[in-house]
Amino acid sequence: MSKLKADVLHILGETIMPGQSKEVNFDVANLHTSTPVNVPVIIERSKKPGPTVLFTAGIHGDEVNGVEIVRQLIAKGINQPKIGTIICMPVINVFGFINLKREFPDGRDLNRVFPGSPTGSLAGRVAHKLIHDVIPHVDLIVDFHTGGSGRFNAPQLRYLKKDTYLNDLAKIFGAPFVLYSKNLSKSFRATCSKLGKPLLLFEGGKSFHIDEVVTNSGVNGSKRLLKHLGMLKTVFKSTRPKNACVFIEESKWLRAKYSGMFKANTSIGAYVEKDDILGNITDPYGKFNYFVRARYTGYIINVNESPIVYQGDALFHISIKIKD
Template identity: 35%
Template sequence: MVPGSVTGVTEDPGQDGVISSQRWEAATLLGHDVAPGDRRRLILRASESFAGASVEIPVLVIRGLTPGPTLCLTAGIHGDELNGVEIVRHVFEHQKPKELSGMLVGIPVVNLHGFRRSSRYLPDRRDLNRYFPGHPAGSSASRIANNVFENVVRSCDSLVDLHTGSFHRSNLPQLRANLDDPRLRDMALSFGTGVVVHSRGAVGTLRRAATDSGIAAVTYEAGEPMRFHGEEIERGVEGLNFLLASLDMTNGKKPNGDAEQRLFFRSRWVRVNDGGIFITNRELGDAVEVGDQLGTVTDPISNERTKIIAPTSGRIIGMAFSQVVIPGFAAFHIGIEGGRLPDVAAQRETPEVEHRPAPVAADLLELDEHLDE
């Protein structure tokens, strides 16, 4: 199956045998026909519980009245990341089939095991977003990933995977995409978040697996786990509506072309070297310079205090909340401003080069861009 093959578009030859138009017919997804104008709630049986009961993942589908692409929205791959769940629910609640061209497919909670337990992980402590596209005879995580990917995702033309920060961290609203790919760059910029981070995506993530299969995929990150954040949810819904309009799936409003969008072609995590009480007064979006103090870690017994110093200039696009930490804890994600949009013409003639910074001999620096996706 090729991306978008579920769309149910057939060529309509005229009386003289010349193809004059396309018929927009019912599409088949998960064994069910979805006709133009339909709004359906389907079930993907992706796993079993310890008791042998089927784990049924809801899949939402809206098929428009006119031809268009198929866009897939996924959330809850990490069961404790809630903002995306509400974003997908809201988009589907308010989207009318008669105002849609193409088909909208949504999985509000991919990791139902983790969602029920308020856990990032599956019951076996595996991170589902490290196993895509999966394998039907692999581990539990690999089997779930394979089921979701082959039965739903592979049928789509494009995909937005929704996430938040992880483990008491929060992310500035941002799109992550491989900006070397003009198709993905345009898709990310169409979201209108104001912050776009270059990242190919780690092997095993849904975004990377989809992109490698020819499906245009980006990740939206906003907020923190274990809570619903109204402002970030509204921003995510707005971004998806912008994207639907940009894909010509709706006649809605498109993002303001004059609005500033920051592109970060590099980013770095800053980690602490000492255990203790981590305190910071920094906020998401703060601009920092090399040598700026980002926070402190204080030993609760000896009261010895160490400073966390910015090893690079940039902007804080992700950060941990004040808490107790151990050595190696990732405290700040700094987006490094500068660079430029790749020259697409030159790109076609030269091998792809991943935009990673050279290693820096600073104790607090570790290149780990996929920590929270």
């Protein structure tokens, strides 16, 4: 963590003094109708010096559960720090959020164009603005995501296994699972890592859906993190997680052997044994019924909730190696 900051904050063309609250605009381009697009950035500063934490969501426009987590942090006043500064960006890809689409109007996935370019595509320009105008001011980022394509993720944190600092923070955050994973090329996480900015990526739920358990996991984890940093006001309670976090070193997808109608009968987060029946694939005519069995013993960290699957589709994500 960098030095404590109680100085004047110059960000996105605005000046924010210690103890001030301000909503600034992260604008890049208008809609095709020439209508201005306001992308609010909510900044809360304590008079007392401390770290600067950034909460982000909505890099993918269809991942509304992440947006809901950051919204609750703001609505409940959790983002008003005891010390330091908290910056909230609930919807980064507002263009996709308006249309409930994962990508930008230019068809690009924002999380594959970082660090972006000031003269590139629309997605690239947003990425560049975020990296150059916001990230230099922060000490820690918590980025909220969900599963896509009907696949429901158990609440989990993702980061590089070798990152001992994030490993310590993950234990404090207290999500049910940590999935060690490599940084994807041109992703927000990979770019922040290269800049020396620690980022915890939270995954939970699925696109086009808000789940109370996932939301509570994200909000409660954020409170624990802020309390650890001395930033959570005493009016808010921070409870310990019910169960210890499971650290997953290796995992594999169980894929559909056949196409058909699919129904899972195991719950997210469940511990299963090899050969346990996890669900079944049938045909619309009642002539075929294939039972999907676990090929490994481990935790179910993702379930495909789509009623129709094709041969080769990912059905279950199962842990196969857990850190002792």
